[in-house]
Amino acid sequence: MSSYLSQVPANSLRQRMIDDMNMRRYSRETQRNYVRDVARVATYLGRPPDTAxxxxxxxxxxxxxxxxxxVPTMNSIVAALRFFFTHTLDRPDLSRKLFTVKHPRALPVVLSPxxxxxxxxxxxxxxxQAALSVAYGAGLRVAEVAMLKVRDIDSERMLLRVERGKGGQYRNAILPADLLILLREWWRVGRQQGVMHADGWLFPGQHEMKPISTRHLHRIVAEAARSAGITKKVGPHTLRHSFATHLLEDGVNIRVIQALLGHAKxxxxxxYTKVATRTARAVISPLDKLALLPAPQPQVSPDG
Structure with a gap:
């Protein structure tokens, strides 16, 4: 068991928090982060966090x-502590003492097609290639890619079932035809390698009974970008950003994109409208409609 887990004071308290997160279908990665962040307080205080x-x-x-x-790290810790004090300890009075810090959101890095x-x-x-194609082709978060199972592929309705997205939410993501072809090829190869099973993970990790780790997916993207000569700082989420931006530039309704991404707001x-450059270029400025500049005159040759 990792050190930060052991710093959360009592096994019963730690397990109670984990049970509370399981009831709300929080992802494995969110649970790990929340337990780690509560452990920060335990380390800071030098005593159990429920005595804070x-x-x-x-x-x-x-x-x-x-x-x-x-600031993002500070706000993430606040989210973990608010969960701990509100749901695990039933101390919403302490939760209200925590504050988040507003900060300007940086524009996401987006790749061209x-x-x-x-x-x-x-x-x-x-x-x-199949894992990164899912991240881009369906617009999934890195943790959602990692947690996909073979049975989540619905080829009849051309959907991917995301069972435990952010906040434990369920949703359907699109399954492009070319992506289905690629996944079927990966299924064939994976079966030959003995790592793919009908009830198993779509992208097994080093051990076939465990899913690929999000950290490994980050390394895969970074190495592929380097090999492709892409100098932008990219990660798996860059593919999700690119998915949303490219849909917006192609004229897909923003409400549809919201549903596909699983955004609550x-x-x-x-x-993404701030980075959809193709959309901006398609807009005709009202200045152009004023016709202030004279129309270009036809060129007359010296010979008349």
């Missing part, structure tokens, strides 16, 4: 900020 006072939490956040911790094609072609094996999806 409002002043303890206030000082903890002040010291976080003073240490130069990034040509760059996506080069990246997918630069993968070193069929399994890796439309404003989250609307953020």
């Amino acid at each position: 006072t409002a002043e303890d939490l206030r000082q903890f956040q002040i010291d976080q900020r003073a240490s130069g911790m990034g 040509d760059e996506v094609a080069r990246l997918l072609d630069a993968t070193t094996c069929l399994k890796h 439309l404003e989250t999806t609307a953020f």
Whole structure:
């Protein structure tokens, strides 16, 4: 068991928190992050986190900020602590003492369709190409790709069932025809290799009974991008960003994109309008309609 788990004081308390997250169908990665972040408080206090006072939490956040911790990390810890105090300890009064920090959201890195094609072609094996193709072709989060099972492929309705997305939500993602062909080829090869089973993971890890890790998927993307000569800083989520942006540029309704991505708020999806350059280029400026500049005159040759 990892050290951060052992720092959460009592096994019963730790298990209670895990049970609370399981009831709400939180993903395995979210559970790991939440337990780790509650352990930060235990380490900071030098005692169990269920003994924390409002002043303890206030000082903890002040010291976080003073240490130069990034805002996204600080806000992630707040989400974990709010869950712990609200659901596991039934202390919403302490949860209300925690605050999130607003910060300007950086524009996501988006690949062009040509760059996506080069990246997918630069993968070193069929399994890796299929996994990254799912991330781009269906717009899945990296944890959602990792947790897919063979039975989640619905070839009759051309859908991928995402059983435990962010927040434990269920949804259907699209299954493009070319992606289905690729996944069927991976199924054939995986069966020959003895790592694919009808009730197993779509992308098994080093041990076939466990799924591929999100960390491994990050490495696969980074190595493929390097091999493809792509200098942008990319990760698996870059493929999801590119999926949403390319759909928006192709005129797909933003509400449809919101549903495909599993976004709870439309404003989250609307953020992609800031990077949809093809959409911006298609807009005719009102200045062009004023016809302020004289029309170009036809060129007259010296011979008349």
